[in-house]
Amino acid sequence: MKILVLAEINDGELAEDQTSKTISAAAKLGKVDVLCASNQCTDASAKLAKMENVENVLVLEDVLFAQSLAESYSETLIDTISSYSHVFAPSSSFGKNVLPRIGGMLDVMVISDVSKVISEDTFERPVYAGNAMQTVQSIDKVKLISVRTSNYDTVPLTGAANVKKIDFESNNSLTTFIENKMQTSDRPELTSAKVVVSGGRGVGSKENFEIIEGLADKLGAAVGASRAAVDSGFAPNDWQVGQTGKVVAPDLYVAVGISGAIQHLAGMKDSKVIVAINKDEEAPIFQVADFGLVDDLFKAVPEIEKKV
Amino acid sequence: MKILVPVKRVLDYNVKARVKADGSGIDLTNVKMSMNPFDEIALEEAIRIKEKGNAEEIIAVSIGVQQNQETLRTALAMGADRAILVVATDDVHNDIEPLTVANILAAIALKENPSLILCGKQAIDNDFNATAQMLSAKLKWSQATFASEIDIQKDIVRVTREVDGGLQTIDAKIPAVVSVDLRLNEPRYASLPNIMKAKRKPLEEISPADLGVEITQRLKVIKTEEPGSREAGLILENIDQLVEKIQENVGG
Numbered sequence: 419m420k421i422l423v424l425a426e427i428n429d430g431e432l433a434e435d436q437t438s439k440t441i442s443a444a445a446k447l448g449k450v451d452v453l454c455a456s457n458q459c460t461d462a463s464a465k466l467a468k469m470e471n472v473e474n475v476l477v478l479e480d481v482l483f484a485q486s487l488a489e490s491y492s493e494t495l496i497d498t499i500s501s502y503s504h505v506f507a508p509s510s511s512f513g514k515n516v517l518p519r520i521g522g523m524l525d526v527m528v529i530s531d532v533s534k535v536i537s538e539d540t541f542e543r544p545v546y547a548g549n550a551m552q553t554v555q556s557i558d559k560v561k562l563i564s565v566r567t568s569n570y571d572t573v574p575l576t577g578a579a580n581v582k583k584i585d586f587e588s589n590n591s592l593t594t595f596i597e598n599k600m601q602t603s604d605r606p607e608l609t610s611a612k613v614v615v616s617g618g619r620g621v622g623s624k625e626n627f628e629i630i631e632g633l634a635d636k637l638g639a640a641v642g643a644s645r646a647a648v649d650s651g652f653a654p655n656d657w658q659v660g661q662t663g664k665v666v667a668p669d670l671y672v673a674v675g676i677s678g679a680i681q682h683l684a685g686m687k688d689s690k691v692i693v694a695i696n697k698d699e700e701a702p703i704f705q706v707a708d709f710g711l712v713d714d715l716f717k718a719v720p721e722i723e724k725k726v
Numbered sequence: 727m728k729i730l731v732p733v734k735r736v737l738d739y740n741v742k743a744r745v746k747a748d749g750s751g752i753d754l755t756n757v758k759m760s761m762n763p764f765d766e767i768a769l770e771e772a773i774r775i776k777e778k779g780n781a782e783e784i785i786a787v788s789i790g791v792q793q794n795q796e797t798l799r800t801a802l803a804m805g806a807d808r809a810i811l812v813v814a815t816d817d818v819h820n821d822i823e824p825l826t827v828a829n830i831l832a833a834i835a836l837k838e839n840p841s842l843i844l845c846g847k848q849a850i851d852n853d854f855n856a857t858a859q860m861l862s863a864k865l866k867w868s869q870a871t872f873a874s875e876i877d878i879q880k881d882i883v884r885v886t887r888e889v890d891g892g893l894q895t896i897d898a899k900i901p902a903v904v905s906v907d908l909r910l911n912e913p914r915y916a917s918l919p920n921i922m923k924a925k926r927k928p929l930e931e932i933s934p935a936d937l938g939v940e941i942t943q944r945l946k947v948i949k950t951e952e953p954g955s956r957e958a959g960l961i962l963e964n965i966d967q968l969v970e971k972i973q974e975n976v977g978g
């Protein structure tokens with residue numbers, strides 16, 4: 419068994435939480451090597467080298483990797499990657515983009531969104547928006563696994579891995595990067611926050627969403643949203659929680675003006691404690707909430723913000 | 727140009743999935759099946775591209791059981807010009823893996839020579855989110871996933887992608903495989919006259935063997951279970967009680 423983890427690095431910046439949790443999942447099978455491919459690897463590789471259970475950090479530095487575009491990333495790295503028996507990546511937009519492409523190149527099926535590493539060939543993953551959990555056994559020569567990181571903790575920073583530069587021949591891309599419009603925020607990251615406050619269609623407008631943001635800031639929380647809230651333009655797309663958005667499992671999830679459709683629940687039902695505020699006592703969100711308040715959010719949320 | 731759109735027939739998104747008693751999968755007998763919502767969005771986009779004069783023909787492809795015909799008729803009624811049904815199994819419970827789907831679609835693409843393949847980003851049954859990427863690798867074409875905006879230009883397609891941090895715009899060389907996300911568009915309903923017209927549109931039926939593709943299964947399903955369920959909790963009387971509960975669980 420030889421295990422590789424693809425570190426997620428966006429324009430030189432390590433996605434530390436996601437990568438660390440992926441290492442944690444991979445380490446269930448043994449020590450791992452980590453692939454650090456980016457335009458700037460100094461900081462990222464130093465951080466990766468400290469992560470427990472990492473043996474080698476393989477460094478490939480080139481502007482080509484700045485945005486981890488699927489074609490250049492997988493074509494350039496395929497030789498390195500295919501010398502491993504197990505390749506893990508976070509089930510983030512990075513992992514979901516590159517890992518199946520690598521699968522197509524190697525003629526190997528990808529095992530997406532793994533919630534549990536059971537053995538070296540057996541994995542558990544949610545299907546049907548988390549309405550069922552499936553255990554699958556892979557017969558492929560290489561196992562390609564994307565990890566549902568909300569199921570794993572980060573690894574401690576007690577390691578001292580070797581950092582090695584790898585020679586490679588860069589392959590030019592079929593796609594060209596034009597621009598990023600990234601949301602910047604001082605709030606904690608949605609996928610790693612201890613507390614998340616999410617708003618739904620009930621919030622009514624982009625301006626009203628400030629009520630949600632206000633409570634979130636008071637609690638030191640990240641802000642989330644339902645698809646309806648994002649589609650209606652109340653909140654940016656990267657706030658969406660659910661089957662097709664982000665999967666979160668904070669200590670506390672506060673759902674405000676969200677009905678609780680299965681596709682939304684898929685992204686938050688593993689939260690430790692769920693609190694729901696909805697004016698409709700029949701809303702399905704109350705069936706999963708530990709604590710519910712049947713009230714008008716415009717009255718309740720500002721008052722809660724004042725009192726907490 | 728020609729656009730190829732694969733459409734999957736899945737358990738309707740409004741129907742709750744029930745795990746079969748023997749743990750082999752989800753029960754799909756006598757339940758409402760529909761076109762995968764993401765594929766509907768892909769098809770809608772193809773139709774809009776054609777309506778703008780940027781495409782001549784839209785081919786819808788479905789892979790699975792004979793009944794996928796219905797899904798293809800829906801695609802034709804929405805606006806696809808013709809359809810290809812690849813009958814790959816006679817049991818609806820036998821889900822064809824994305825890798826095999828990609829092999830079948832690649833074989834069709836080599837015959838049909840589309841400039842663009844528009845896929846849904848994931849199927850809402852197996853939730854793999856893999857077919858477009860695998861297909862793109864098989865064809866060695868450019869890849870643009872999770873599109874929320876698609877703009878066809880001369881030799882490239884400009885795609886805005888929904889990524890974890892926000893939005894990313896890339897130019898993908900044509901021919902390209904693009905997978906689409908929720909916010910790209912809102913699919914139309916087929917009108918009655920179009921449903922009638924669709925009955926006369928060509929629907930070709932082939933087998934994977936006709937394409938020289940073997941159906942393989944790389945992931946053996948060991949078991950399927952209900953997820954751990956949550957119990958409904960307490961409905962609180964007032965805001966003060968809620969404040970207390972929030973405080974207990976912040977930083978806890």
Ligand SMILES: Cc1cc2nc3c(=O)[nH]c(=O)nc-3n(C[C@H](O)[C@H](O)[C@H](O)COP(=O)(O)OP(=O)(O)OC[C@H]3O[C@@H](n4cnc5c(N)ncnc54)[C@H](O)[C@@H]3O)c2cc1C
Nearest residue numbers: 618619620644645646660661662663675677682697698715
């Ligand atoms: C393929 C597919 C994928 C999807 N993926 C996702 C996903 O990833 N994430 C997601 O969230 N959804 C997803 N959805 C959409 C999902 O099915 C629901 O439509 C959506 O979650 C509804 O959002 P909502 O709860 O905000 O809106 P609604 O269902 O409209 O609920 C609004 C709620 O607000 C309450 N409300 C209104 N006013 C007030 C008030 N003043 N005070 C208190 N409460 C109030 C109402 O009682 C209601 O319960 C997906 C759907 C499909 C088909």
